[in-house]
Amino acid sequence: xxxxxxxxxxxxxxxxxxxxxxxxxxxxxxxxxxxxxxxxxxxxxxxxxxxxxxxxxxxxxxxxxxxxxxxxxxxxxxxxxxxxxxxxxxxxxxxxxxxxxxxxxxxxxxxxxxxxxxxxxxxxxxxxxxxxxxxxxxxxxxxxxxxxxxxxxxxxxxxxxxxxxxxxxxxxxxxxxxxxxxxxxxxxxxxxxxxxxxxxxxxxxxxxxxxxxxxxxxxxxxxxxxxxxxxxxxxxxxxxxxxxxxxxxxxxxxxxxxxxxxxxxxxxxxxxxxxxxxxxxxxxxxxxxxxxxxxxxxxxxxxxxxxxxxxxxxxxxxxxxxxxxxxxxxxxxxxxxxxxxxxxxxxxxxxxxxxxxxxxxxxxxxxxxxxxxxxxxxxxxxxxxxxxxxxxxxxxxxxxxxxxxxxxxxxxxxxxxxxxxxxxxxxxxxxxxxxxxxxxxxxxxxxxxxx
Amino acid sequence: xxxxxxxxxxxxxxxxxxxxxxxxxxxxxxxxxxxxxxxxxxxxxxxxxxxxxxxxxxxx
Numbered sequence: 220x221x222x223x224x225x226x227x228x229x230x231x232x233x234x235x236x237x238x239x240x241x242x243x244x245x246x247x248x249x250x251x252x253x254x255x256x257x258x259x260x261x262x263x264x265x266x267x268x269x270x271x272x273x274x275x276x277x278x279x280x281x282x283x284x285x286x287x288x289x290x291x292x293x294x295x296x297x298x299x300x301x302x303x304x305x306x307x308x309x310x311x312x313x314x315x316x317x318x319x320x321x322x323x324x325x326x327x328x329x330x331x332x333x334x335x336x337x338x339x340x341x342x343x344x345x346x347x348x349x350x351x352x353x354x355x356x357x358x359x360x361x362x363x364x365x366x367x368x369x370x371x372x373x374x375x376x377x378x379x380x381x382x383x384x385x386x387x388x389x390x391x392x393x394x395x396x397x398x399x400x401x402x403x404x405x406x407x408x409x410x411x412x413x414x415x416x417x418x419x420x421x422x423x424x425x426x427x428x429x430x431x432x433x434x435x436x437x438x439x440x441x442x443x444x445x446x447x448x449x450x451x452x453x454x455x456x457x458x459x460x461x462x463x464x465x466x467x468x469x470x471x472x473x474x475x476x477x478x479x480x481x482x483x484x485x486x487x488x489x490x491x492x493x494x495x496x497x498x499x500x501x502x503x504x505x506x507x508x509x510x511x512x513x514x515x516x517x518x519x520x521x522x523x524x525x526x527x528x529x530x531x532x533x534x535x536x537x538x539x540x541x542x543x544x545x546x547x548x549x550x551x552x553x554x555x556x557x558x559x560x561x562x563x564x565x566x567x568x569x570x571x572x573x574x575x576x577x578x579x580x581x582x583x584x585x586x587x588x589x590x591x592x593x594x595x596x597x598x599x600x601x602x603x604x605x606x607x608x609x610x611x612x613x614x615x616x617x618x619x620x621x622x623x624x625x626x627x628x629x630x631x632x633x634x635x636x637x638x639x640x641x642x643x644x645x646x647x648x649x650x651x652x653x654x655x656x657x658x659x660x661x662x663x664x665x666x667x668x669x670x
Numbered sequence: 671x672x673x674x675x676x677x678x679x680x681x682x683x684x685x686x687x688x689x690x691x692x693x694x695x696x697x698x699x700x701x702x703x704x705x706x707x708x709x710x711x712x713x714x715x716x717x718x719x720x721x722x723x724x725x726x727x728x729x730x
Contacts, residue, residue, distance in 0.1 A: 510709065510711070512705075513705060513706065513709050515702065516702040516703070516705040516706040516709075517706065519699065519702045520702070520703070520706055523699075543691075547689070547691060547692055547695055548695070550684070550689060550692060551692065551695055551696065551699055554676075554680040554683075554684075554696065554699065555699070555703075556671055556676065558671070559703055559706055559707070562706050562707065562709070562712055563706060565711055565712070565713075566706065566709055566711055569711045609698070
């Protein structure tokens with residue numbers, strides 16, 4: 220069965236746009252119709268620029284008809300997390316703290332996407348100031364998971380993942396400081412890429428933790444994410460050639476710590492995926508990160524003070540305008556001592572070297588993205604694999620390490636639980652080798668799709 | 671700052687600022703700080719092993 224127009228892949232649509240078989244206006248209308256129908260329940264969008272998007276779509280169709288086709292993103296409607304500047308729209312960060320003044324210019328990553336021909340439909344909901352993994356704390360109300368609206372879509376880029384998963388946009392731009400692209404991608408069944416640290420510019424993006432912040436794409440396939448990633452970095456997006464699906468490929472599985480506390484259904488889907496990869500000739504080998512048990516401590520002592528410094532003035536002057544959970548986490552940052560921040564920076568370097576060493580003989584690491592299925596709203600803690608921990612700690616457990624170390628990482632869909640909740644498979648690449656990671660992820664995606 | 675003195679000071683400060691709901695979160699922070707300070711990568715002037723822990727696992 221052919222999927223609805225708004226649910227198709229960018230790679231599928233691009234040739235039809237180029238040939239004039241379909242129009243950018245049709246795609247834009249399909250997404251806007253889907254937003255009108257689904258957003259009241261899911262709350263994925265904070266702002267929708269209907270008139271602006273339709274006007275750009277009409278101009279796009281004229282350009283293509285005149286022979287000025289720019290490439291596979293030309294005429295593709297996308298969305299942008301409302302932490303990132305889009306000219307003419309306020310950047311709310313899902314907070315009452317932010318001024319309602321429209322951004323004077325696009326963030327460079329958005330400008331690059333527009334230059335490649337993408338059409339910005341609007342701004343997506345998020346956990347306030349990106350400081351949370353559930354999407355519950357937003358001045359605009361929570362974003363809801365389309366697979367079960369009583370559950371979190373993950374966060375903080377939850378609105379972006381919901382938009383992509385439900386056909387409200389073909390791709391989205393998110394940010395990831397501890398897993399905020401990969402976690403909602405896993406929770407909603409999309410692909411989410413966190414490139415290597417510093418690869419894509421964070422100018423025009425409200426910071427959470429400047430030494431951990433990354434920007435990246437969410438999409439419905441690895442190649443769609445690849446195209447968005449290329450364009451965000453100012454490169455000409457090109458559909459990459461197929462690689463040998465039977466060539467030698469070795470993946471490392473970091474079992475200790477990372478697989479110690481995993482929901483049984485998530486573990487089942489992960490093991491299914493490893494089985495399919497093995498059947499397809501992929502070799503897996505166990506690897507170890509000796510100081511993995513210190514990842515959370517290191518992360519906490521960096522993210523808290525870095526986040527607090529950006530918010531210290533408004534925490535003093537307007538504390539009641541933050542959502543309570545975000546305010547409390549920001550306040551914690553006041554109490555981290557400089558000596559402990561420096562210990563954490565040393566630990567970060569240890570972890571970077573250990574993860575690099577663990578990958579020495581592997582193309583990538585493979586592990587689940589999220590240790591649990593998307594959690595229900597309203598719970599503070601959750602038991603998983605014999606460990607009772609806060610929802611925040613459990614959701615960050617498998618992703619935050621790679622923000623500390625700067626390795627590129629991607630989440631791809633990995634089947635559903637018996638309750639039909641999505642699971643994600645995470646692949647982690649070598650530093651400065653995001654393209655190589657995407658190549659691996661494309662092959663893995665193709666291999667495990669039947670899961 | 672010694673960790674016990676620091677832990678007492680932060681919880682007292684949060685209470686004085688009317689943020690008593692911070693106490694459980696600060697309890698988690700204190701445990702994380704204990705873990706961080708006990709990590710074997712931390713340098714010490716009395717260590718005889720001068721090898722840099724951050725380089726120990728580097729394959730290059």
